[in-house]
Amino acid sequence: MEDLKIQNVNLEESKNLERHRTEGFSGSKTLVVRRGAPIRVGVQLEGRAFDPKTDSLRIKVMLGRRYVIMPVTFSKKVSPRRWKAYIDPEDLDLQNPSIFISSPASAAVGSYGFQLYVFSQGVKKTCAFSKFILLCNPWCREDAVYIPFEDQREEYIQNDSGLLFIGTSINIVSRPWSFDQFEPGVLEACLNLLQVSPQHQKNRNMDYLNRNSPIYISRVVSAMINSQDDRGVLTGKWEGDFKEGVNPSLWTGSGDILTQWADSGYSPVKYGQCWVFAAVMCTVMRVLGIPCRVVTNFNSAHDTNDNLVIEEYYSETGQKLKHSKDSIWNFHVWVECWMNRRDLGPGMEGWQVLDPTPQERSGGVYCCGPAPVKAIKDRRIDLFFDIPFVYAEVNADVHAFLVSKGRVVSHSKDTERVGSLICTKAVGFHRYQNITGDYKYIKSPNSTLQSRSSTMSEDSTSGSSKGVLVVLDLDKAPVAGEPVHFTVKVMNKHRVAKRIKVHLNAQAKEYNHSPSDTFWESHGVVQLAPMEVKVIHQQILPAEYEDVVGDDVINLAVVLEDLASHERVLASEEFNIASPQLAMQIVDADSIVPNKEQVAIVTFTNPFSYPVSGVLTVTGAGLIQGKVNFRMLPLRPGGSVTQRIIFIPNKVGTKMLQARLSLSGISSAIRGFKMVLVSRA
Template sequence: MANHNDVILDVDLRSHENNLAHRTREIDRERLIVRRGQPFSITVQCSDSLPPKHHLALVLHLGKRDQVVIKVQTERGAGDKWWFSQQGAQGEKLLTLHSPPDTAIGQYRLAVLMMSPEGQIMEKTENHKFHLLFNPWCKDDVVYLPDESLLQEYIMNEDGMIYMGTWDFINSRPWNFGQFEDYVMDICFEMLDNSNAALNNPHMDIEQRSDPVYISRTITAMVNSNDDRGVLAGRWEEPYYDGVAPNRWTGSVPILRQWSKHGARKVKYGQCWVFAGVACTVLRCLGIPTRLITNFSSAHDVDGNLSIDVLFNERLETFEGSDRRDSSWNFHCWVEAWIRRDDLPKGYDGWQVLDPTPQERSDGVFRCGPCPVKAIREGHLGLKYDAPFVFAEVNADIIHWIVQQDGQRRQIRVDQRSVGRNISTKSVYGDHREDVTVHYKYPEGSKMEREVYERAGRRVTDTTDGMAKPGQLQLSIKHPKPVFGTDFDVIIEVKNVGGQDSHAQLTMLSKAVTYTSVHRGECQRRTASITVAADKVHREVLRLRYDEYAECVSEHNLIRVIAFIEVPGENEPILTMTTIPLSMPEVHVQVHGKLIVGEPATAYISFTNPLPVPLKGGLFTVEGAGLLSTTQVQVLGSVAPGQKVAVKFSFSPMRTGVRKLLVDFDSDRLKDVKGVATVVVRKRYGRIMFM
């Protein structure tokens, strides 16, 4: 086929120039990585003895077994075909390739052919590989996002904040998405290659990789390991001895690398924010604008009736009659991806809910979405994918029942206002919280809200949440914002708004719960017969001591306090509850001096034991995109109450820009204490030598 005097001497993919223009230089500077719908140039060096009327041709191969073969046209077509133009003399030609904005993403193999005038292949060089990603900067790509500040956050930012806690006490933790760290892009494509669709029908899968709806749905399934060779196994209760406790993770990169290194074997363990963090990393890396969302007081509606039934026995213990019951989580994390929905009627472009946490099946697989946020706001639940489930997460009623000994249910509280509160994401303009609830729901009590509820089939009543009827008693719980390790008081207030004294039986209990409302044990219980004078307030104090709650509190450090009051002769008891997050101390992280790429820097980490007991087995885990791979530093010996422990370690920054150094501290009695330092890494400038 080839002439002995080779005509094609060299092919240069011009990775440095192309990657800079395509905003992929952070991923890799040596390999060619480009975005679809945007031209890129290569140079082909030919010998001067180019036979007359011979010409160059380009052929692309996509898929591990070349499932798709694309002949690149030599002139511009209708916009849905690859084409190339060329400039230059006989010796060196500059070829500019133009990809359609709706072509499949993936690793392409490029063959450069020398063709005779009769159409015969005279010479062929074909071992030239490049990756193609989605292009949110291209107006014809369905992931196009026309705001540069949003793109800098939702594609380019490798650091994020995840919001946790309770709706009335929101805390945050930093997360290292690390989508441009070494080999992360390769692992993202490895995830696609390991999906059930790719393994069962590779040709169909490759052809569908042009569609971000298909890609995002595949990734959402592959982040969890429930149905496939997915990345993360979920576990919502201790023990985690055969893996990593979900709270330990500070970023996605170690999870993805561990999964890939061990041959697509699931990594243990994740919970909702870990699943969402990994999904955000993968989607941003592939070029789909993505942000992480936290919904507070999030409903998990198993039976699809838009109400969550919470069952207690007569001792106010969670009823054990069903292990597949509805539940309400203190918070739940998912992601939103920015996609134009050409597969739906007009009006549903923009942010789409994707939830990789395995809760319910969608088309037989544990995944959720993409579901348009606008469909949730308007109550249009007939749209794909999984709109009824997402709508319930932010709108369901919570109905509390007491199951009596004879099996009869007694309804004691209907709550129509607590689900779906303070829906949050990290702001584009800094490390602070942006409330996006208005994107999901109309204002409470508004005419539009009622219309949406009626459209969605959710009943609306005038029940007042947790409050007694006029003329009766009212019940509330007040508490400080306690720190884990301290003793604190919770105050139960009973207010008599009637004109007569009232005699009542008050039950108060505190219990440890997980953030998904699984009860882990009772801390204390008290019952009191009280008399509340007319127009007066009666107060009872529950003292919560560290040495008592430390024995039963879960790894989420949450205490739920329930107050229940019954008035003899009246049928309507009153129940109220609150969940108290115990805040954690902070790890202090400092980095001194200027940080230069490739030059050693030193970080100083310190932490003071806030508990009245010593800590053993202390371990600091450090990571940071562009700074260092995950590193562990052990604390020798025990840390006495009130003692400060300090360590230092060296690292050499790998990439320039604003970076975050993330630290996690773990010990036997105190776990998942976080710290973060923001640093600026500068370029290395050449030194002038004087002789």
């Protein structure tokens, strides 16, 4: 009788990639599949055909030193809890059988090896070895990361580009970002991130055992994105210069960061700030198969003494002072991942907050979450993980104190400003989706007006409506190159005339710092008849703000002083000035196919009052290899320049072409993007 030998094992890559929705990883040297779904393996036997009466097949699947051995059966019945290997009896070719390997829906994520053994009459005759990478599976109902809507799976797993939202809630800036999860080297870097983690280095067997849980994986990744406790991906830097690395504002995608980290032998990349940490974590989670989205919390509180109160101090002329350890970031960016939370009981499944920006330790390590969004809304601070910290970020009250000669002369409270808007990219659209109501119970539709107004009452403890009311309002969202128009509305609620001194003060600030010195101010006196309302129109000209504003924010405050009683009242607003956009146009946008040269046109018009020059950088995952740079010569005020960009798509689908203009001597970059639909040839 002839020996039975394995001539070849075929992982049937194209069919498996399609079945497992992993076509984006087709460039990987190793087959990429998802747990809870069968992998089809073609076996070509040498010599005689397989005889089920005398021959048998076994498969050994290995992750590190952990392994399972299973017989290959002729039963298609599988369990979502166990490994199973079978031959489909309805599609039986005994010379070239197809074997299906079915993994549990809770199998550990990682890079597996498997061996196929052939036995004849109980004696091992031959074996073959191969490998596959196993990810979480949001398409599988039994998987802890199952998300039930296809458009959400497309957005939160497959979408390799998106928007990050920064600025302020009254002037939101959409920053394009390339998640790059299917770019060369990114998958390997994400898997290596798990291998480099302290949990894996300390106890590899236990780490592999725990990698079945998205809760565990997400905490490991949250800690590994920053480099505070480990060989993590990014070093954070929030002040000083960035000469030893890259200014966080200049990153356009996650791929460069992850591959640089991996290529350097896992030395942290310099530098990141919150949106960079969050965007890179989003990439890693999407690669690992865990649905993920980037979330921005506008006016995010950092409550250092856990009293849910943020204190701010102003001088009698409206200058914001650096008196408090508490702080409010104009925006803070984290991620949400979708998973069930059987560890917390019913009702806590769904979106979970994870924050890789190193702020506070959790379990002794700089990570945060997963904290169920539902638990944050209901202030379930008894549950895991880090719910009190996130709750304060979106719910603290702001107490503003007006100080004169070292003494507090006025005090007001704002319960609406912190967490005024929480948003993420909308599914399938390039705009933001307001998800504030997921985090907190919305109190009042008029909260924005209340937050910008303040009352000078006769008795500050009585809450009397009598006195002088001030409202500070921007006329429209400010744009670079145009005056900032705003109004101060002053209302005398007394039945006697009043003379009121009006102090206006503007300071520039970074989104996460106290303001710097005053760069613009105005002082005057208004006469108010009994019960009179006066509206004061003001403007800050471009020449007055453009030296201090790049990616920065302006803190604008008004202080009214009653010249008779010397009572004072404060109103303030923080806003950003939107940079102009680069205009982008795709030539022949309806006929774009892979491997064919295409053309895009980028146009910039100088909005500044002086000539500018700089470097235009164009990137696009699946469209351009690496980066393309163009130097822009000095451009006069109001002048326009166009640049022709040639790109050759190499992937099918909707891709993002990004352009960034870095101007000499200006801290902000000017951006633009265009979505490009690449059709099959």
